[in-house]
């Protein structure tokens with residue numbers, strides 16, 4: 469009921485704002501038409517009206533008119549996206565038949581999956597890969613993670629991605645938390661933007677591109693899409709369709725291991741890895757906003773190279789799920805003697821343990837000592853591992869996607885800054 473009222477209220481506010489902007493735009497347009505002023509002025513007012521709408525929408529989303537906790541969604545379509553068959557899109561609609569709140573481009577959904585043999589629901593985050601303006605269904609695009617080729621049979625594949633691919637089918641219902649995440653495109657900016665997607669990491673940046681397209685943005689956009697070959701690449705037709713329609717959007721594909729069937733110049737633009745040297749071939753300068761999502765090695769090397777090229781940190785936006793791969797902050801202990809340790813007390817479990825730099829994050833330390841802490845993305849995005857800090861300070865090894873509640877810390881990306889007591 470509250471949810472329905474919230475959504476209804478949000479929709480009414482958005483509609484009222486839309487009508488207001490439309491009214492202002494129409495009357496200004498009429499005046500300009502009468503006075504026979506040129507089309508550039510009309511375009512300017514059109515842009516202003518659109519910007520006002522975008523700002524209102526961003527404010528509404530930031531204020532959180534979505535849903536609390538988990539909500540049931542039905543898988544209405546499952547679509548294999550690549551030749552290898554290891555990447556599938558899942559289209560989701562609310563099982564309650566209610567409204568689908570919009571999201572910010574780049575955000576993700578958090579799933580709670582009842583995987584058999586697991587002591588508790590498995591929590592995983594997947595980026596939304598479609599346009600934020602689509603209010604009929606959400607889409608996530610998931611790669612089935614296989615064990616490394618030389619791992620033998622002892623190492624399992626990705627727990628959650630295997631569950632999605634092998635167990636979930638059209639008609640099934642899943643528990644989903646509302647869209648969240650701080651890796652979002654700044655829709656208010658007018659600066660040129662570079663969107664970089666490596667492998668299935670293209671999903672959040674594809675959503676960003678679609679948001680710009682839907683908004684009719686005139687921003688200069690360069691989309692770089694890195695994949696192994698034509699067998700692995702996904703959703704490129706959707707990007708190509710936008711790039712062909714819009715002069716301001718430029719699309720380049722890189723294959724690191726093209727097969728014999730891949731033709732350079734037709735299927736892809738460059739062989740090899742995406743590096744800053746490649747970017748320099750296509751970009752006039754480093755003065756762009758960069759949004760990067762891909763495999764950890766690519767994220768680390770590319771963000772480092774961008775910094776060396778002189779791109780300020782404020783213009784480098786990235787996201788990685790999984791153990792922190794792009795370090796933005798020095799671990800507190802890196803400035804200390806390796807032998808020095810601090811005491812970590814897990815008060816609820818009644819355990820006190822020493823922490824050294826090699827112990828990693830507080831979540832790693834807790835798990836190694838048999839302390840169960842619910843966790844999801846392990847990258848400071850989903851907030852599942854937020855735990856009350858009763859005493860002491862922590863330092864984050866990567867930027868948290870959003871600040872945890874006052875007095876809580878995200879254990880998956882936190883290291884102790886001295887002796888600490890945690891409510892775990």
Ligand SMILES: NC(=O)C1=CN([C@@H]2O[C@H](COP(=O)(O)OP(=O)(O)OC[C@H]3O[C@@H](n4cnc5c(N)ncnc54)[C@H](OP(=O)(O)O)[C@@H]3O)[C@@H](O)[C@H]2O)C=CC1
Pocket residue numbers: 576594595611666667668669670671672694695696697700723724725741742743761762763764765766767769770787788789790
């Ligand atoms: N919101 C998020 O945070 C999301 C994150 N992801 C992450 O994106 C990643 C995508 O994985 P996957 O699809 O398997 O990607 P791939 O392993 O297929 O990698 C994509 C491309 O990047 C290349 N690459 C590897 N290392 C580098 C490097 N150092 N510099 C430049 N390019 C490099 C690969 O080359 P080669 O393989 O030939 O070495 C390949 O061509 C996953 O780690 C996933 O967790 C995915 C979705 C959403």
